[in-house]
Amino acid sequence: MSLRSALLVAGVALAALNLRPAIAGVSPLLDEIMGDVGLSPAGGGAITTVMVVCLGVFGPVTPLLARRIGLDRTLLAGLLVIAAGVAVRGLGGAPLLYLGSALAATAIAVMNVSMPGVVKQHFPDRVNLMTGVYVSCVVAGAALSSALVIPIEHGTGFSWRGVTALLAVPALLAALLWLPQALRRPEAAANGPRPFGAVLRSRVTWYVTALMGLQSLTFYVMLAWLPTIFLEAGLPADQAGYLLSLTNLVQVGTSLAVPVLAGRRASQVPYVVGACLLTVLGYLGVLLAPTTLPWAWMIVLGVGQGAAFALALLIIALRPADPAAVTALSAVAQSVGYVVAALGPLLFGFLREVSGGWTVPLTVGLGVLVVQLVAGWLAGRPATLETR
Template identity: 45%
Template sequence: MSVECRQDGAQGTGGRVAAGGALFSVAVALTALNLRPAVTSVGPLLDETRASLGASETWAGLLTTVPVLCFAVAGLIAPLLARRAGVGAAVSIALALLAGGLVIRVLDGSLLMIGGTLVAAAGIAFAGVLIPVVVKESFPARIGLMTGVYTAALQLGATLGSALTPPLDTALGGWRPALATWAAPAVLALVVWTVAARGGGFGAAAQADRRGRSLLRNRLAWIITVFFGLQALLAFVVIGWLPRVLMDVGGVSRGEAGLLLGLLALLALPISLVVPALAARSGSQSGWIVGLGGCGLAGLLGLLLAPSFSPLLWTVLLGLGMSVFSLALTTIALRARTGQETAKLSGMAQGFGYLLAAAGPFLFGLLHDVTGGWTVPFLMLIGVLVVQIGVGALAGRPRYV
């Protein structure tokens, strides 16, 4: 990160920098760890849950779609919550909503399952928007490093949610206690966050300048929003459809396809820890964004042109490309001058971005149904990634909204 950016980020933080110690770092990591298991824990038990509740396939589709749509809506509301309650208190509210929603959704029938999922997803969205603000205000000289820690913890949480829930189902005797178990780490994160954030001074910073300018007419803010939305769209499509594609055209078994999908998450962990810190030290992050995007493009082209040649290689390249998520979060923190502007930019990018991303899996599947093959859907993905690389290169240039 440039000297100018470090100095600008450090201005006005005052006593808040002191909050950026070891306990606060742990609080950020624990919060991030809880932002995906609520979603990824459902998939492995979806059939069992649907059968137990006597629900339809339409209900199952709604249950898996609700979190993404809630991410979009709650993401736009999060800056308002931060201005009223303060960033520290807002994150505490988010974690409380997450823990409560995880308990509520297993208490009764199908409607309460949807309602609890909505509550939990709102908590996830609030925290996801506000953590970049925390990083900006409490770690002004370590934005890249802490964004990497946050992103790696988020990816680890996603992996744990999908990997540990089936064994919990077996050990605890059903899907209800298995899913409810994920409320425990959310409560732990809430306790640690509350202790670490006490006296951090977030309230005063967030309350300042209530009538600050809107970013809806800011060109750079929209560039970052489109960049975030396109990388999220690609990620949702890959997570939802890659195993099916690998089995249909890559010549791999169901078990191998699952392992290759898990490899995507594992690849993201070391990259998330290393790349954002390196990228933030330079004035521009464009080169890193283009480089990772090029890897993803090579992976998509490989799956399109020679899918059976090396499914492992194509998956690794695709995983490298998807790791640009950590840089999308880094650009949000680096392209804003103050914590308040970071909150606005984060809410805008994640709110509108997830709304754009929600259409990805549906459109990919629709194109497959209409054409009867994977060529047209993959050409769509390649087009999305090319635009993402171009927009990301603009988002990574050293300037402010």
């Protein structure tokens, strides 16, 4: 591998590491944030909801931005805006908290949509492997941030404001590494993303979109509320945070291996179904016995959710024939999908307030997983997305 290729792989990996800390780093600190800012449980869940809404609402601008300045420069811009957003949200009260979170999430939305196209553009013969690499880095970023924010807070003496602002550092480092790639001549406009018309008319698009949205909803519900669920079940705060980090760490290996294996087959149905069933088992464990073998439930949940996320992104990269079409499908699937997903944390917070416990919210989550199973079956079948 040449030096340029090695730097390109490293740049993709480090950029991907920044796609979740701004979101995942909030969850272990959520009780402290709510107490400091004066938020209700629904208001606390709304932090994640605001971010996931932005992931959906602002994804569609990515094809237009990439067509004008290129995918590589779009990725660089996203990294810089993430750094700005996480710095802003710790500067004041609730308005700046939500504003900074929205700013960071907008940048993440653009990068989410860009990454499958970047992989298709730079690694056309290694889509399976590089999808696994970048998805595992996305998951690793979530795992590291959720595991380290509490120890960093204790070790530095910073409040939640200072700790979350530190998340700007890895984003700036990734931007520095990606800068040489972004300074290269952007790809020709003729190779840019196509209009959405043909993509929107394809049934494949909506199967993939449903899979993306539902697996994201069930993931962000757990990301937002899992530590709180364990806290209310009687586990200490540090253990609750470590359990969340465990399920995210398990996803690292799963999301690296599954695309490599599933991408070799014409149909990804067996993998998608298996991922959904494991997620169901993890939900059941949290619902029925949260303090009995919680580590086992987190491992099962991590395998299921990591595989589902990786498969959704792999299918996005595999179905179209070129980077432009991949970016168009990615924009539709992730934009609509994340708008659907945004309802999850807010709905769970509301159901928790109304019902007074977690039985009703988790039962609703199990119902969502049944629908996800059907969507995954349809999206995983062999198909080609025609965009001409």
